[in-house]
Amino acid sequence: MTLLSPIWLLLAIPLGLSMWLWPLPTRVLTAMRVIVVALLLIGLAGVTIELPSRAGTVVVVADRSLSMPGDATRAELEAIGLVGNAMGAGDQLGVISFGRTAVTELAPQAAKFDRFIYDVGADASNLHAAMEQAVSLIPPQSPGRILLLTDGRWTGRDPTAVASRAAARNISIDYRLVERAVASDLAIEDVQAPPTVNPREAFMLTAWVASPTPQTVAYELKRGDQRLAAGRRTLTAGLNRLTFRDVVEEPTTAAYVLSVRGNELDPVPENNTAKVLIGVEGVKPVLHLTEKTDSQLAKLLRTGGLDMQVRHPDQAAWSLADLSGYSAVMIEEVGAGKIGLPGMTNLAEWVRQTGSGLMMTGGQTAFGPGGYFKSPLEPIMPVSMELRREHRKLSLAIVVALDRSGSMAMTTPSGRTKMDLADLAAAQVVDMLTPMDEFGVLAVDSAAHEIVPLAPLDNPGDVRQRILGIDSMGGGIFVFEALSNAARMLEKSKAGTRHIILFADAQDSEEPGQYVDLLKHARAAGITCSVIGLGKPTDVDAGLLRDVAARGDGRIFFTENPEELPRLFAQDTFVVARSSFIDEPTPVKVTPGLTTLTTKVYSDTTPPDIGGYNLTYLRDGANLSMVTTDEYAAPVLASWQAGRGRTLCYTGQVDGEFTGPIARWNEYGDTLTAMVRWTAGQRLDLPNNMVLTQRQDEGVVRVKLHLDPQREATGLDAMPNVSILRGRPGEKPEAADVTMTWLDADTVGVEFDLFGSETAIATVSFSGSAGGGHPPIALPAVTLPYSPEFKPVSTQRGPATLARLAAATSGIERLDLPAIWEALPKLPRRIDLSPFILSAALLMFLLEVLERRTGAVALVLTAGRVRRPTVIEEEPKPASKPAKVARKSRPQKPAKTPAEAAGVTVPEKDKPAPPPSTPQPTGSVMDALSQARRRANDRTRRSDD
Secondary structure, eight states, rough: OSSGGGGGGGGGGHHHHHHHOOOOOOOHHHHHHHHHHHHHHHTTTTTTEEEEEEOOOEEEEOOOOOTTTHHHHHHHHHHHHHHTOOOOOTTTEEEEEEEEEEEEEEEEEEOOOOOOOOOTTTTTOOHHHHHHHHHHHHTTTOEEEEEEEOOSOSSOOTTHHHHHHHHHHEEEEEEEOOOOOTTOOEEEEEEEEEEOOTTTTTTEEEEEEEEEEEEEEEEEEETTEEEEEEEEEEEEEEEEEEEEEEEOSEOOOOEEEEEEOOSOSSSGGGGEEEEEEEESOOOEEEEEEOSSSSOOOHHHHHTTOEEEEEEEEGGGGOOHHHTTTTTTEEESOOHHHHOOOHHHHHHHHHHHHHHOOOEOOSSSTTTTTTTOOTTTTGGSSSSSSOGGGGGGOEEEEEEEEEEEEEGGOBOTTOOOBHHHHHHHHHHHHHHHTTSOOOOOEESSSSEEEEEEEEEEEEOHHHHHHHHHHHOOEEEEEEHHHHHHHHHHHHHTTOOSSSEEEEEETTTTTEOOSHHHHHHHEEEEEEEEEEEEEEEEETTTTHHHHHHHHHHTTTEEESOOOOGGGGHHHHHHHHHHHHHEEOSSEEEEEEEEEHHHHSSSOSOOOOOOOSSSSEOOETTTTOOOEEEETTTTOOOOEEEEEETEEEEEEEOOOOTTTTTOOGOOTTTHHHHHHHHHHHHOOOOOOSTTEEEEEEEEETTEEEEEEEEOOEEEESSSSSOOOOEEEEEEEOOOEEEEEEOEEEEEEEEEEEEEEOTOEEEEEEEEEEOOOTTTTTOOEEEEOOEOSSSSGHHHHHHHHHHHHHHHHHTTTTTTOOOSSGGGTTOOOEEEEEEEHHHHHHHHHHHHHHHHHHHHHHHHHHHHHHHOOOOOOOOOOOOOOOOOOOOOOOOOOOOOOOOHHHHHTTTTOOOOOOOOOOOOOOOOOOOHHHHHHHHHHHHHHHHHHHHHH
16 A cells, blocks of 8 residues: 555644544544544545556557558458457557558547548558557556557668567567568569760660569560560569660650569569659750640740740649759640649649749730639749739629539548538638629529628628538539529629639539520520539539530539639639730830849830730739839739749730730840740859769668869858658658768768659759859659569568567567457556545545434434343432342232232133333433433332332
8 A cells, every 4th residue: 555645644633633622512423523534634645555457558550551452451440440349447449550651540548449540651661650659659657568460561760679669668569460462473673774864875774573483574664655665575583684775865854664564463563663763964955835736935945045845734744753854844825724733733842942943924824814823833923813903894793603412521631521622612712802792602402502692792701601611411413403593693783794603513413404595594694604513524414514614605624633622713713803814905114123034234125015914913022024014013024033943924925816016026035035044044063073963772862962072171161951852643742951961071961761652852052152152953853663562572571570579579479369458467556545535535524414414323323222221229328227239120020909819819801901011212312311210219119118
């Protein structure tokens, strides 16, 4: 027994003294008060006892990486369920899942676990981090055990170090092996190629292919979309070498993909394809993105000495590996939807982090009308694209009809539902409008529900709140109900432009009804209609939605990504507003900022008019080179630094209907060429004979800056900074900055790991007197052939790793999962008795209160006593007479009748009745004693008589 706070016992002295000085009226109350005080002091002192117990914590660590079998998730949930169902009283279950990262899915508690929630990145197996978290979840001095559900194939740091820490805490590590068969795995084990080459330099590319048995395989090598080699090759069991030769003509990043295919069913097909990136040194070309089949702008720029690669949006790829082959990207009147959200996200980060450039030209499908408002590219542009009230000529009346059918309740990867994102999109329209505009909202399922009546936007905050409160209610969307009610609302409006935005699921749009006639009458009344379809253009109801937009003289947008909805709603609003593109000739003037951009002095600062432009607004800090002289004084040419990169916006149309007379300006061609050249940046040699290198080995990339050994001074007064931009398919790029450190007397550098299927670009920035002013240098992109999860290894590596971890911690291969609780060690478990003792003190105090009010406790205590015969002592006689000794009273016989005294027998019936017996007294003890004294006196008097 242990007292946690024995100092409370010192209160016994003053409390006992107070009870002695101020006693209670009865002994019963005193006894009860003593018991209350004693229990209270003992409870406050914290009485605990230690008993042996197995109640503890089991943490299950589940591997969710790509190397696991296809049904691994089901098997792991089943295993966790078996462990959870066997929990006893006091036991706690925790769950950790891991891949590239490790997350706690369930903190230790007495609860069941039925599903994984978090995305852990399946392209790696960070078992080390998962085990560290598992050890930290088990409370100190408490029984604990870790159960690994994995194939044992880890990446990153060796988990053995964690096993030693677990053993030090008496935590055993058990495992259940979950793996897929790899016995017949045909795999590309390694690809060897130079990291960089010069243009037109021949080089060799060597691949090592591991074959489990002798067999003939088909192979293919491609660079980009071009097939370089293909054929069949007979392999022997073991490693086989395939060698290829290639030459790249122009500076770029050459992406090679090698694939092999065997005759048998391959258990790990993911390692049958490998990729490698090779940087081709030199000045990289500019990607010219345009929908024009014969771009006159590209011809003009090539005449100016620029290397332009023209691509249609459908032919362009936007991965980091693809972008690393260019020095800049120029977007000529291409809508944001043609690039897509992932493409714009990659492009923005590529510009910011690698020192590359972005140039955008104007037109009716550029800037705001092109969907770039609220896009990932907008923050890096030197101009903003909001709709400002002072520049609006016509008021708008917009009714948004939102699909709130059952399909809108689905959760997106961001954690929000489709309905949440649709609500945000409608609220985005509110933010773009002004009090001069009218706005209304319908929520549509099998009927149309008016959420916001059509009215001027006098209180946009209240409108936003009502929109954000719309929830999915089930069923499908009835298209005719949506259109007819929206048109009815707009018929009453007097706004110059009246428009419907219909948002619907492309797979669940029902009951179109007489929509053809409805839209015909709406167009006659000046009401237009656009459709935003959630889904693909090939979905079952996509044709209906496309026809609604066409008959409504509006636009049709399809997206499978709900995150794009706010941007699409904004894009349609821009087009409807019409004021964001000025389609008439406008005079312009050149500012001194153009000389900064082109390094040329312009004597004529008033070039001819431009034929039209996108109305935008100059951001603070941007360089203004050309501006309109109309009422808007809007920027025509603006530029600035975006992170390490450069962005330039020309809001006029450079090659089309709205180019205008400026196309005949003598400086027009040279100015456009200078704009693109500034965007692409300059390639300069490093000063002071410094050499920058990059090498990749076993997933580790080493970037080194070699200084001249013959230098007179240290050569660096500030360490270079390296920005590492990582991109994975389908994910937003991530960037991190690290600073180089000294590796030896003549070398500084950094190293970083590659994970899974990611592509990384390292960009070196210089500062200080040695390299300050030198533009950032983006090194060639690097990647792994495929995720290390699929790298061919010995079939015994995984089991051997798990067996080693278990042996180091006294664990076992756990086949009987529920029995893991019985394997927890018995450890002393401290049980705190204070709550029970304090509860008893409270109960006794309540009994004391009851005794004070009723005396019931004393009555209960006395009622159970057994009454014994009473001894009566005779009163003392006067001193002259000898004292009589009192005798015990005997039972008195009844007096005889005269007949009985004479010896005559009297019949029973004639005998006199005995005197009635005296009833037993009741009441208190004092009453009983008084009655006993009276009876004794009566007997004394009878004996004297």
